[in-house]
Amino acid sequence: MxxxxxxxxxxxxxxxxxxxxxxxxxxxxxxxxxxxxxxxxxxxxxxxxxxxxxxxxxxxxxxxxxxxxxxxxxxxxxxxxxxxxxxxxxxxxxxxxxxxxxxxxxxxxxxxxxxxxxxxxxxxxxxxxxxxxxxxxxxxxxxxxxxxxxxxxxxxxxxxxxxxxxxxxxxxxxxxxxxxxxxxxxxxxxxxxxxxxxxxxxxxxxxxxxxxxxxxxxxxxxxxxxxxxxxxxxxxxxxxxxxxxxxxxxxxxxxxAAERITRTRMKIFNRYLAAFAPLAERGLVSLPVIPADCQHNAHMFYLLVNTGAERDRLLAHLKAAGIHAVFHYVPLHLSRMGQRHGAGAAQSEPGSLPHTEALSSRVLRLPCYFELTEADQERVIAAVADFF
Ligand SMILES: Cc1ncc(COP(=O)(O)O)c(C=O)c1O
Incomplete structure (x- = not known):
């Protein structure tokens, strides 16, 4: 319990x-x-x-x-x-x-x-x-x-x-x-x-x-x-x-309060980034990439793990630790509506958009919100580290 x-x-x-x-x-x-x-x-x-x-x-x-x-x-x-x-x-x-x-x-x-x-x-x-x-x-x-x-x-x-x-x-x-x-x-x-x-x-x-x-x-x-x-x-x-x-x-x-909100979110994002750098160095996860000409807004922190099965195991591990992590998106071209309204028959076949299909199965989003405390974030970080 x-x-x-x-x-x-x-x-x-x-x-x-x-x-x-x-x-x-x-x-x-x-x-x-x-x-x-x-x-x-x-x-x-x-x-x-x-x-x-x-x-x-x-x-x-x-x-x-x-x-x-x-x-x-x-x-x-x-x-x-x-x-x-x-x-x-x-x-x-x-x-x-x-x-x-x-x-x-x-x-x-x-x-x-x-x-x-x-x-x-x-x-x-x-x-x-x-x-x-x-x-x-x-x-x-x-x-x-x-x-x-x-x-x-x-x-x-x-x-x-x-x-x-x-x-x-x-x-x-x-x-x-x-x-x-x-x-x-x-x-x-x-x-x-x-x-x-x-x-x-x-x-x-x-x-x-x-x-x-x-x-x-x-x-x-x-x-x-x-x-x-x-x-x-x-x-x-x-x-x-x-x-x-x-x-x-x-x-x-x-x-x-936009500046204050952004500052707080950036702190959370950067804390995750630093904490997971060692996992990335060992090839266990990939971290968000921010191109040089982009300043992001710390909207989301996600990890890419190596397989879909591992992502599901990590989600379950976090859930057992009382942490709600999520994934998305079911690729639209393979959804029922996407198949009906997509253009180009080849697109409805699995494998037609390989990066979309592979990456969406590997992505995992961690709690990232204005009131996330440092102690709670440490718990999330520790639970991820514990999994690996
Ligand atoms: C990429 C993207 N487009 C559109 C929406 C829809 O936004 P709203 O809920 O404000 O309609 C979202 C919401 O999550 C989104 O992430």
């Missing part, structure tokens, strides 16, 4: 002013979307991450769905993305009737392999690929310069899935500022949280007006509030993608 307290994989947290700001929102009498706290969050993100335009959404999933609408993705279109990602990356485009052309990942960063991008686009019917979605896994940037160059050559959109990458940079630019569009997540498992939450970043100025319309149920309500039209009406496709002020108030407190 283990009487030690359990260490969760994640624990949502507050840093200080969340409840105070929520009470201010209540006192202010504006609880629906696009009130003062939504504006403060958007301005904060635009100024601090040097972004053209930010619209808060109720999730990253919602922001990706808006991106698919904005890019006019429809039946007959294809969208390129890694199969090693969360389902929302693909779902947003499948909802519009597109097929997904999955691409393998790089074995070092587990990000989309830009060296295969041109060939993957050329394998699709001419002109079918309309967008590529780089997913910045674990807050480490994809090779955006190379991706942008290929996308420009084929005249396709770049939509960053920056769910995990808020406050990370690539060549000194913040992730989210490099695509035509980008999607952030403020889900409770992310670095800055509001329970559920997200944002759409619009870097192409030509898409801003329509993004506002899509987010407001297909109406030009924002223009009406700015006094640009004398009534608002239904002018385009849309849905309700804006969060309530309660959510924005919570998020604003987190954004104000």
């Amino acid at each position: 283990n009487f030690k307290k359990k260490i969760p994989f994640n624990r949502p947290f507050i840093v200080g002013r969340e409840l105070y700001y929520i009470s201010q929102a209540v006192a202010g009498g504006h609880l629906s979307g696009d009130g003062p706290f939504t504006r403060r969050c958007q301005k904060w993100l635009e100024e601090n991450f040097r972004l053209r335009k930010v619209l808060l959404t109720h999730s990253c999933t919602a922001a990706l769905e808006m991106a698919a609408l904005l890019c006019n993705i429809g039946p007959g279109d294809e969208v390129v993305m890694p199969a090693y990602t969360f389902v929302s990356t693909a779902n947003a485009f499948v909802l519009r009737g597109a097929r997904i052309r999955f691409i393998d990942i790089r074995p070092d960063t587990l990000n989309l392999d830009e060296r295969q991008l041109e060939e993957v686009i050329r394998a699709a019917p001419r002109g079918a690929v309309k967008a590529v979605v780089p997913v910045h896994y674990a807050g480490v940037a994809c090779a955006m310069a190379e991706i942008r160059e290929i996308a420009d050559y084929f005249r396709i959109r770049v939509i960053e899935d920056a769910a995990q990458a808020v406050n990370a940079t690539y060549k000194d630019s913040f992730l989210g500022s490099l695509g035509d569009l980008a999607a952030y997540s403020f889900h409770e498992t992310k670095n800055f949280i509001s329970g559920e939450g997200g944002a759409l970043v619009i870097n192409d100025p030509e898409l801003i007006e329509r993004a506002e319309i899509i987010r407001e149920k297909g109406t030009d309500r924002n223009k009406f509030f700015r006094g640009e039209v004398d009534k608002y009406s239904w002018v385009d496709l849309g849905s309700s993608y804006l969060p309530s002020e309660l959510v924005a108030a919570f998020l604003f407190a987190q954004l104000e």
Whole structure:
């Protein structure tokens, strides 16, 4: 029997002013979307991450769905993305009737392999690929310069899935500022949280007006509030993608504390990195790789063990020690929906994306959250060391 307290994989947290700001929102009498706290969050993100335009959404999933609408993705279109990602990356485009052309990942960063991008686009019917979605896994940037160059050559959109990458940079630019569009997540498992939450970043100025319309149920309500039209009406496709002020108030407190949150997470990440270096030297695990031009945000700490069977044994070992570690993702190209909506028959065969399949079976994510104490982290480190 283990009487030690359990260490969760994640624990949502507050840093200080969340409840105070929520009470201010209540006192202010504006609880629906696009009130003062939504504006403060958007301005904060635009100024601090040097972004053209930010619209808060109720999730990253919602922001990706808006991106698919904005890019006019429809039946007959294809969208390129890694199969090693969360389902929302693909779902947003499948909802519009597109097929997904999955691409393998790089074995070092587990990000989309830009060296295969041109060939993957050329394998699709001419002109079918309309967008590529780089997913910045674990807050480490994809090779955006190379991706942008290929996308420009084929005249396709770049939509960053920056769910995990808020406050990370690539060549000194913040992730989210490099695509035509980008999607952030403020889900409770992310670095800055509001329970559920997200944002759409619009870097192409030509898409801003329509993004506002899509987010407001297909109406030009924002223009009406700015006094640009004398009534608002239904002018385009849309849905309700804006969060309530309660959510924005919570998020604003987190954004104000972004530096402190990041510093704390970096400490946790670096402590793991140093502790497992000896295991890596003995070839027992591989550690996250951060390319020189990337500054990550300590979103996630993962280990790559040598086999899938060993990963499962290590998970069970940690569970027995009261430690909740997790794995992900079931490769999308082999999932039921991936098989149905993937493009290119060869992709549905096991073995078609070898790095995705091998690495997803070997990855193990350790507890990494703002309130993880040094003592609890030492317990995690000791339990991993004990396993090996
Ligand atoms: C890569 C990626 N994309 C999209 C999402 C979806 O984010 P949300 O839960 O905010 O919709 C996640 C969430 O885990 C993610 O990791």
